[in-house]
Amino acid sequence: MKILFVHQNFPGQYLQLARYLARDTAHEVVAITQRKDVKLPGVKTLVYAPPRKVTQRMHPYLADSEAGVLNGQQVARVALQLRDSGFTPDVMVGHNGWGEIWFLKDVFPRVPLLGYFEFFYRSSGSDVGFDPGAPSTFDDGPRLRLKNTGNLIGLEAADWGQCPTRWQKSQFPLYYQPILHEVHEGIDTRVAAPDPAAFVRLAKAGVELRAGDEVVTYVARNLERYRGFPGFMRALPAILARRPKAHVLIVGGDETSYGPRPAKGAPTLRQQMLGELGDSLDASRVHFLGKVPYSAFIKILQVSMAHVYLTYPFVLSWSMLEALSTGCLVVGSRTQPVEEAIRDGDNGVLVDFFSPADIASKVIAALEHPAEHAAIRSRARQSVLQRYDLESICLPAQLALLDRIRS
Numbered sequence: 001m002k003i004l005f006v007h008q009n010f011p012g013q014y015l016q017l018a019r020y021l022a023r024d025t026a027h028e029v030v031a032i033t034q035r036k037d038v039k040l041p042g043v044k045t046l047v048y049a050p051p052r053k054v055t056q057r058m059h060p061y062l063a064d065s066e067a068g069v070l071n072g073q074q075v076a077r078v079a080l081q082l083r084d085s086g087f088t089p090d091v092m093v094g095h096n097g098w099g100e101i102w103f104l105k106d107v108f109p110r111v112p113l114l115g116y117f118e119f120f121y122r123s124s125g126s127d128v129g130f131d132p133g134a135p136s137t138f139d140d141g142p143r144l145r146l147k148n149t150g151n152l153i154g155l156e157a158a159d160w161g162q163c164p165t166r167w168q169k170s171q172f173p174l175y176y177q178p179i180l181h182e183v184h185e186g187i188d189t190r191v192a193a194p195d196p197a198a199f200v201r202l203a204k205a206g207v208e209l210r211a212g213d214e215v216v217t218y219v220a221r222n223l224e225r226y227r228g229f230p231g232f233m234r235a236l237p238a239i240l241a242r243r244p245k246a247h248v249l250i251v252g253g254d255e256t257s258y259g260p261r262p263a264k265g266a267p268t269l270r271q272q273m274l275g276e277l278g279d280s281l282d283a284s285r286v287h288f289l290g291k292v293p294y295s296a297f298i299k300i301l302q303v304s305m306a307h308v309y310l311t312y313p314f315v316l317s318w319s320m321l322e323a324l325s326t327g328c329l330v331v332g333s334r335t336q337p338v339e340e341a342i343r344d345g346d347n348g349v350l351v352d353f354f355s356p357a358d359i360a361s362k363v364i365a366a367l368e369h370p371a372e373h374a375a376i377r378s379r380a381r382q383s384v385l386q387r388y389d390l391e392s393i394c395l396p397a398q399l400a401l402l403d404r405i406r407s
Helices: 012-023 060-084 140-147 149-157 166-170 229-242 269-280 294-302 318-325 356-368 371-387 390-406
Strands: 002-006 028-033 043-047 091-095 113-116 160-163 180-182 199-202 207-210 215-222 247-253 286-290 306-309 330-333 349-351
Touching (some): 002 012, 002 060, 012 091, 060 140, 060 149, 113 149, 113 390, 140 149, 160 166, 166 180, 199 294, 215 229, 215 294, 229 247, 247 294, 294 318, 306 318, 306 356, 318 371, 330 356, 349 356, 371 390
Parallel strands (some): 002 091, 028 043, 091 113, 113 160, 160 180, 215 247, 306 330
Antiparallel strands (some): 199 207
16 A cells, blocks of 8 residues: 555554555555654654745635645645656555645545544633633634634545544534544553552662652653643642642643743743742652653653542543543543543542642542552543554554545
8 A cells, every 4th residue: 555644744543554554565655844854764754844934914714725835835745746657656644734635636636635634723611711820802702713714625625524523523514524533543551551669769769660650750742731730730739738748740841832931021920820829839749841751751650659630621631531541540521521531439529620629638548548549540541442542443443544544
């Protein structure tokens, strides 16, 4: 099979699928990406860059659309070069988020296209308007209608669509849902697995933490409101006061992945929260680790006694499923994406996203009574093995979908 992947940050969601296909010499795997540093054995990568930045002083509603057109045009030019060189894929697979798949069918009109559709924006019932601390405005409705232009173009361009979770699929218009298939990219449960011998050494703090120690963990790409960072931080003084031996490991950067960016020169959310909490927080036991390598991330989960995962109604993080897979006691927000994976008291514990007191009480209970939560931790791992395991569930589902598309 000849397969063409398109993803500005390739491999992204396609890491395991592309790696699996590339191992078989019967497949010819090509990827178009903006990344210059990607090297995946058996995959030929072609790098593109948009020819210019988005037009200055453009109406802000239209900026994402123009960025998508610029990306899509360049991808189409690379695809034309591929076609002229004699390469015609049997199937095309690409993430729709940045406009890259919009014009692929104009180059290869007879080749089936599978688009990855991550999130359809809504002015109510989802992320916008969820947080009273960030109230919605009239402008949000018109702005999001235009932001969905890229989704609608991609849905019309693609023959098939993939959504990673049931809730994310449900956000898309009913008209398009028949072409959308719920297929998660999968969790490598052999790597994300419990390890009773795991330890994390914090050289600067002179601390070594092992599985079984009172370790509270929090992980996000960036420390921001969408992932409940303020509520988590406000829960820490009570946790640390009740559990004097507890340490907190926080993974994540200070940038903004979701939602509005802070004004230039404004303090980061981490700085804001540290300023707000002041002396109420025992800073000697709160360790900000920044962004860490994947191997270190797994070790952090393996030593965790209570892992806090909070999110707006938005895209579900891989990290939460990986935490479940390692046997973490996940204290998760009672929001739709989390409720799809966690049943309260069965394979995790759910809390009020907006209640630091609720978060604190559930974390304290996990630290005080680890034996009582052992069964939940075991069922956490089993739930991932049954629904999200890469080798037995998700990779076969992705391959079956590709076969179905080609037939």
